[in-house]
């Protein structure tokens with residue numbers, strides 16, 4: 001009860017953007033996730049935390065059906081985006097346009113900065129018009145907080161940017177197709193504290209327009225950027241709640257043990 | 265369960281021990297300041313003042329440890345509560361040390377032979393000493409029930425203070441000669457009552473430390489003297 005009231009107004013007005021019910025994931029005969037139920041609220045940042053191998057990336061990949069690209073991987077249960085089943089109700093291209101992803105290692109295409117951002121909109125045929133495309137690219141780079149740093153070298157390769165810039169380029173690339181949800185798998189693990197702070201500031205800004213799910217190994221980062229935190233352990237969702245409550249007074253001893261650094 | 269990083273455990277243990285040591289010293293000092301009420305020798309008063317300096321030094325040490333742990337360990341959950349609570353408890357104890365000094369100094373201004381009310385004041389002081397001992401025990405054991413009991417006991421202290429207030433007013437009205445001594449006695453009683461409040465605050469913090477939930481609600485206030493006079 002008190003845990004909910006710790007963030008007044010947050011949990012009452014939040015609307016689930018994604019609902020996950022009874023999801024199991026298997027890699028061949030090995031079960032990686034067991035009976036996951038989770039609501040991901042709109043315009044909130046949800047942080048997924050847990051020890052290495054607990055299934056965070058696997059869970060994230062369920063949300064945009066990236067697990068389908070892995071041979072042997074089987075997902076059962078129900079995942080809905082705005083009430084529509086992502087497996088049966090949406091085609092995968094549309095789903096991935098609505099649910100974008102940013103990976104742990106920045107992975108710009110070996111193309112110009114401009115083309116990196118324009119890539120998605122072109123594939124999806126968002127526009128044929130050069131001028132409109134310019135607008136999408138500039139807007140996306142602005143939203144990602146990168147525009148000022150690259151506006152004079154849009155034709156240079158994206159791979160020539162610094163790590164932090166590359167990660168923001170990847171975020172711009174994800175934004176360019178106008179997604180509703182952005183999935184981020186340890187987006188700052190290769191970045192220095194300044195670049196990390198910029199990404200975190202960006203996440204906070206993006207939250208008003210998007211729903212964000214972020215996997216992070218930094219408890220401090222989860223505490224700083226998210227409104228809700230979900231703790232996974234051995235493929236099971238152990239505890240979820242408002243971030244402030246999870247980090248000051250977790251209910252489950254496993255959560256407590258993990259976030260305080262007491263796992264034996 | 266111990267932390268994976270052992271030195272973190274050591275630091276938290278050291279912090280807890282520093283607070284407990286500070287608590288023991290503060291309790292001792294408060295008790296000695298009560299002794300001054302019945303026997304205000306220069307030596308006894310000086311002893312109380314010297315202990316206050318020692319308490320301030322310990323408080324400083326606790327604060328340094330708190331900053332160290334916050335900056336270097338980024339504690340979470342119950343660890344975070346332990347660290348933040350340590351700082352609050354140390355501040356409360358430091359205040360109590362200050363009241364001890366004020367009490368001992370005022371003791372020198374009491375008349376001799378003492379007013380009959382002095383006995384009630386000393387009794388009230390002993391009750392508060394018990395509260396302090398209990399609440400610090402609760403801190404050491406992270407015992408929410410014991411902390412709650414102290415929190416509730418404060419009501420009796422507030423009531424004792426109110427009745428004392430009425431009692432001294434009667435003496436002052438009987439004989440204006442008593443006004444000076446009665447006033448000092450009331451200052452002393454007020455200090456004791458404030459120490460009780462700080463013990464109660466520590467009780468709240470211990471409760472939060474142990475349960476993760478704030479004790480909430482307004483503290484039970486039995487002090488009705490405010491309506492009739494100075495608070």
Ligand SMILES: Nc1ncnc2c1ncn2[C@@H]1O[C@H](COP(=O)(O)OP(=O)(O)OP(=O)(O)O)[C@@H](O)[C@H]1O
Pocket residue numbers: 027032050051052053054055056057058059070
């Ligand atoms: N492609 C795969 N094939 C087989 N097993 C896999 C595959 N990907 C993940 N797994 C297994 O599934 C479990 C969950 O892995 P996952 O990558 O989701 O964990 P994680 O929580 O993201 O870990 P980390 O924090 O190390 O990134 C692990 O036991 C892992 O070995």
Ligand SMILES: [Mg+2]
Pocket residue numbers: 056057058185215
């Ligand atoms: Mg992973």
